[in-house]
Each structure stands twice: as structure tokens, then as C-alpha cells.
Amino acid sequence: MIRGVLFFVIFYFSPVSVFGYRCDRRPYGATTQSTASDGRFRLTVVGAEGVYIPEQLYVVKIRTNDNEARFIYFIISAEGDMKPDPRNPRRLISHLAGEVRPQDFGTAKFSDRCPNSVEQVISNLKSSVEVYWQAPPSGNGCVTLRAMVAENDDLWFEDGPPLTQKLCEDSRQPDDVSPQLNYECSICDDAKYEISFRGIWSRNTHPLHFPENPKLPRYSSFVGASHAADYILWAPGTLASDGLKELAENADSSKLEAEIIEKIGDGIRTLIKGKGHGYRKMNRTSYSYFRADKANHLLSTVVAIYPSPDWFLGVARFELCLEDNTWLKERELNLYPWDAGTDSGVSYESPNIPTVPQDAVKRVQMSSYDRNSPFYETDMKDMLPFGKMQIKLVKTYHRNCEEAAEGETPGPDKDGDGEDRQEPEEPSRYQNSGNDGGENPIQPDPESQDNCPVSQWQPWDCEGKCVDGKREGYRRVDRFHIVNGVVVDDTKPSYKKLVPKECLNKYKMSSTEECTEDCSSDEERNTAVERRIGNPIAPGHPWVSKKRDLPKEIVSLE
Incomplete structure (x- = not known):
């Protein structure tokens, strides 16, 4: 017993x-x-x-x-x-x-x-x-x-x-995971963010069943929104909207953009849009800007991979307002494919097989036993990401808490500042796209080739005397070689060692043009000490100025 x-x-x-x-x-x-x-x-x-x-x-x-x-x-x-x-x-x-x-x-x-x-x-x-x-x-x-x-x-x-x-x-790294949702966000200041998407999907990174036609693979436009907690653009376990279905299946973002625009001011603060890239430009980075505030502190984004049954990349309900009620400073996320639940194909180029009834959004099936799947016996933790998204806080706009509590928020960003709503327009030939405080990322000149990229034209000051409120003279413009994403300053001794030989004489790198601008004698006095001689500054490099031979009364201003 x-x-x-x-x-x-x-x-x-x-x-x-x-x-x-x-x-x-x-x-x-x-x-x-x-x-x-x-x-x-x-x-x-x-x-x-x-x-x-x-x-x-x-x-x-x-x-x-x-x-x-x-x-x-x-x-x-x-x-x-x-x-x-x-x-x-x-x-x-x-x-x-x-x-x-x-x-x-x-x-x-x-x-x-x-x-x-x-x-x-x-x-x-x-x-x-x-x-x-x-x-x-x-x-x-x-x-x-x-x-x-x-x-x-x-x-x-x-x-x-x-x-x-x-x-x-979760088998992903902690930096790939969204912060915990903060339903009690109490930040008074608004925030402006830069968001970028860079594609990684290629024959080298994901060779299994990669499309044979090299001109076929592409990314759709990069679309998203900053929004409130009670709005869902997409989320695992939910049914994809008509707009998400169209984007995921056909890489067409127009219907999804319309769905977002319709909700601006009613749960959405900013429509986000960046350019989609295809043949020979798959790894180019798309940029956009958006704003967030106390009510609209979540971020959702989507970008389709094409061809595919209904697969897309993105983040859902990403929290920007941290638990200590500060804005997230910066985060880079690895992106892996999601299944929109609208097509039952198993490979990139599978025929159209509508899923009836429609299934919920979920991860694309990994470790598949189907040999036609590009993820046959492949675990997500052993797979390279299909893209990277970077979120970067650019600036904050001070607002007192009384205004925020009363709901006196700025108007919705449907037709507001272009830089906040979507990626800026294609820069002109002489637009300075240098990095001025982190808001204008350095982008290759669209005229340059991927294997020999150069920066966009960088203008120098208009040089000439100020006569009767007008300065007429000449302006020199330059552009610079880009190696591994970094601008190479041609005034440095290592210039020719860094730039591949086949790229050194491929493009015209400088030009001079006539210029006219308004000026004043006071402006001449105050800015003369800051004028520089020699070559202009390469984007991303420090400004080492040299003084001109100036009149004594101007030099004494220093």
C-alpha cells in the first residue's frame, strides 16, 4: 500500500x-x-x-x-x-x-x-x-x-x-522582427521618416527555379502607409484586399494605392510609394518619405515579386513609437516572401490557379516537399532574404501635448509635401542629389550603367561679380564615380586605384555652363569668405574650403 x-x-x-x-x-x-x-x-x-x-x-x-x-x-x-x-x-x-x-x-x-x-x-x-x-x-x-x-x-x-x-x-534574427505594439503611444512630436527598399532576389542568391528569361523578374512599386492601430493594410491571418491581390498576382499597385488614398484622414496619415525596378536594376534602392504622429504610429508596406503566384514582401503593423515613448531611430529589416492566399501556384512561373475559397495571408510554405517549389527542403533561417527595408528617422516636428490631445494634427498627406507622400520625381540632369543632412540619398545618374555607376551632376556656385543686383558668370558641374555604393573623390590619391579601369574614361565627368542669379552687395560681403576654389566637393565627403585673396575689410569679418 x-x-x-x-x-x-x-x-x-x-x-x-x-x-x-x-x-x-x-x-x-x-x-x-x-x-x-x-x-x-x-x-x-x-x-x-x-x-x-x-x-x-x-x-x-x-x-x-x-x-x-x-x-x-x-x-x-x-x-x-x-x-x-x-x-x-x-x-x-x-x-x-x-x-x-x-x-x-x-x-x-x-x-x-x-x-x-x-x-x-x-x-x-x-x-x-x-x-x-x-x-x-x-x-x-x-x-x-x-x-x-x-x-x-x-x-x-x-x-x-x-x-x-x-x-x-521565430527563426529570424531579432532585427528582422517588429517591436511590440504600443497602444499607449503618447509622443507629442510628429516624426518624418525616410524609408528605402533594396531588392536582393536574383539567380545568384535564389537559384532554384529562378525564371530563365532574365528580362522577366522585377519588383512592383514599393507601396505602404503610416497608419493608426485600428487600420489593417494587411496582416497574417487576414484576407487580402482586392488591391493586395492585384499587386501580389500582377505586380500592379494602382488598386492598392486607391484603397490607401480612400482612407487617408480616416486611419491613414501618409501614402508611401517608391519605384519598382526590373531588368538590370533589380538591386537598385527605392526611396520614399512619410510622416508619423501620436495617432498614426504604425507602418505597413508591400512590394510584389514578379513573376510569382501571389507572393510579396513587406512588413505589417510595424511599430515606430517605442515603449519608452520615443520615436524609433533606425532599423533595417530582412524581408521574406508572404503568400496572399489568392493563387495556389507553387513556383515563380506556375500557371494561374485561383485559390477557392480565398485563403488567409501567410508565409510562403518553406521546407516544401514539392520539387517544383523554389523552397524545396529549404528552411527560412537558411535562406537569404529577398530584400531589405531600412527605416530612418529624419527629423521631428515639435508640437505641445495640449495640441496633440485636442487632435489638432496636420492635414493628411494625400497631396501634401511630395517628399512625404512618395519618392521624389526623377531628378533633372543638374539637380544636386548629394547628402545634405541625410534627407537626399545619393543615387546613381540614370544615364550611367550598372557596372560603372556615377553620381548625378553636382553644381558648383555661380562664379562672377555682383553688378546691380545680378551675378552673371559661369557655373561648373561635376559628377563622380561610385564604387560599392560610395562616391570616390577624384582629388584623392587613391582615386585611380579604386575606380575600375574600364570606367575611368567612360563618361564626361565635368562641364561648364553660363549662369545668372540675383545677388546683393551685403550677400557678397557675408559669403565671400565661404567661397572655395579648386574642385567641388564629392557627395558624402567633407568640405575643406580655401580662402580667396579677398579685400582686407572682407577678411576681417572672420
Whole structure:
């Protein structure tokens, strides 16, 4: 008898029973079995779209899908996947599932009967409840979060997709993951961001089933929006809009842009658009600008890869307002393909196979067993990204908190500053696109070839005397070779060593033109000490000025 009791105690507290045991979550006093979920109640993990970041804290919610349903009892549990015990492979134990704990001890408490669970404190009618879940350390695989919801003692629901969420450890690097959503953003200042997209997809980086015709692959326009928390441009688990379907299948962004424009001022602050690139320009960078504010602090973007069934790259609901209520300074994200759920093709050039009924947006299937798939037996963590997106804070605009609280925000950026709404127009031949404070990225001259890129023309000052308010003279313009994305200053000794020989004499690199501009004698005095001689400055290089031989009264101004 004693031996039997000892056996029971050891069994009850063994790793299998503690971590793998499914408890009875039937409401106290219930005599009925659970009822299949009718979809009115849903379990969600905020900020975790099918994956979790190890050791990160998440908010888990039970909420109603209408404004009428209410519940009295609930239990939320976390369960880890089973694995063989390394000390005894014939026995199964559970991976760590993290920790579920109350957020408000007035509404939830640790469960007395279920491990790693919380339940209600009082039996009142509820429309929602929130608790915390601390994700487990790395290496623990997938975790299943389950909820039981009871309307009364006899009508209760558990499990099923609406009340169960299975999350697996995110295999990406932390810098590829969006920050936790900040629903309590309280930044008063507005922010201006530069956003860029650079394509990486090529025959060299992703050779399996890459299109044979080199002129066929391209990226669509880079489209997105800065928006409020209650707006969804796209998100995993949702159905793609008609605009996203058209972009993902045909690389046509016009319908999606129209959908965004229609919501500007009603959940959207800025329409984002950058140029799409194709043959011989796949790796060129597209730039755009946008603004964010206290109400519109999330970012969503999409860019299609073509040809493909319905695959696209992008980020959904990326948080710019950090937990300490400061604006995100800078982040570079690796982008991997998403499936819009509208076409069932398995390879880039698969025939059109509409998905009926339409499926939810999800990751393109990795580690596929289909040999026609470009991801045949390929894990995402072992795959190069298809593109990179960089987000960079350019400046902030001071606003006092009283104005922000009253909602006196600037007008929507539908037709506002062009630089905020979309990528600037193609620069003219003599436009200075140098880096003035980080707002104008250095871009290659469109006339130059990819294997020998040069900068756009850089104008020098108009040189000449100021006579009767007019300066008539000459202006010299120059452009510079670009090597590995960096402008090479031709005044440096290493100039000819850095620039490939075949590029040295390929283009005309300087020119002189007549110029006329307004001027004044005061302006002449104050700016004369700053005029320089010699060659103009290469973009991205420091300005080392030299003084002219100036009259003594001008030199004394220094």
C-alpha cells in the first residue's frame, strides 16, 4: 500500500504530468460537455502572428467578435510541445511553454487546478479579458495557448481555432522582427521618416527555379502607409484586399494605392510609394518619405515579386513609437516572401490557379516537399532574404501635448509635401542629389550603367561679380564615380586605384555652363569668405574650403 502511494506521488510530480498534463477546464459546477465554438469568442496574442520572440512578454486577450456576447468564466493555459526525454527516450516530456500570469489581479488569478494557467477571480459578465504570457527561452519550439470560455454553468467552449493559438519560435534574427505594439503611444512630436527598399532576389542568391528569361523578374512599386492601430493594410491571418491581390498576382499597385488614398484622414496619415525596378536594376534602392504622429504610429508596406503566384514582401503593423515613448531611430529589416492566399501556384512561373475559397495571408510554405517549389527542403533561417527595408528617422516636428490631445494634427498627406507622400520625381540632369543632412540619398545618374555607376551632376556656385543686383558668370558641374555604393573623390590619391579601369574614361565627368542669379552687395560681403576654389566637393565627403585673396575689410569679418 505504501509502495503504491509512493508510486502515485512520483508519477503525479514527474515531468510528464507537470508539463504535459491536460487538466479538466470544465467550469465549476458544470454537468455538460463543451460545445463547439460558434466564433463569438476569440483568443489573440497581441503582436505575435504565428511566431513568438523568445523571452518576450506578450498580452493575451479573450474578446468577443460582436458587441452583445458576454462570458462569466475563463481559463487561459500555455502548453509546450512534447519531446522524448533525453534520459529515457521512451518517455515523453514537454518543452517549456513560458509563463501565463495575471495582468490585473482583480480580474484574473493563477489557476488552482491547471498548471501554467490563469482563471477568473469573480463570476461577473465580461466582454474581454487580458493576461500576460512570457514566452519561453530559445530552443523550446512551439507553444499552444488555449482558452476556455463559459457563458454560464452549462454553455461553455474550449479549443478550436478561435480559442487556440499555436505559436512557434521565430527563426529570424531579432532585427528582422517588429517591436511590440504600443497602444499607449503618447509622443507629442510628429516624426518624418525616410524609408528605402533594396531588392536582393536574383539567380545568384535564389537559384532554384529562378525564371530563365532574365528580362522577366522585377519588383512592383514599393507601396505602404503610416497608419493608426485600428487600420489593417494587411496582416497574417487576414484576407487580402482586392488591391493586395492585384499587386501580389500582377505586380500592379494602382488598386492598392486607391484603397490607401480612400482612407487617408480616416486611419491613414501618409501614402508611401517608391519605384519598382526590373531588368538590370533589380538591386537598385527605392526611396520614399512619410510622416508619423501620436495617432498614426504604425507602418505597413508591400512590394510584389514578379513573376510569382501571389507572393510579396513587406512588413505589417510595424511599430515606430517605442515603449519608452520615443520615436524609433533606425532599423533595417530582412524581408521574406508572404503568400496572399489568392493563387495556389507553387513556383515563380506556375500557371494561374485561383485559390477557392480565398485563403488567409501567410508565409510562403518553406521546407516544401514539392520539387517544383523554389523552397524545396529549404528552411527560412537558411535562406537569404529577398530584400531589405531600412527605416530612418529624419527629423521631428515639435508640437505641445495640449495640441496633440485636442487632435489638432496636420492635414493628411494625400497631396501634401511630395517628399512625404512618395519618392521624389526623377531628378533633372543638374539637380544636386548629394547628402545634405541625410534627407537626399545619393543615387546613381540614370544615364550611367550598372557596372560603372556615377553620381548625378553636382553644381558648383555661380562664379562672377555682383553688378546691380545680378551675378552673371559661369557655373561648373561635376559628377563622380561610385564604387560599392560610395562616391570616390577624384582629388584623392587613391582615386585611380579604386575606380575600375574600364570606367575611368567612360563618361564626361565635368562641364561648364553660363549662369545668372540675383545677388546683393551685403550677400557678397557675408559669403565671400565661404567661397572655395579648386574642385567641388564629392557627395558624402567633407568640405575643406580655401580662402580667396579677398579685400582686407572682407577678411576681417572672420
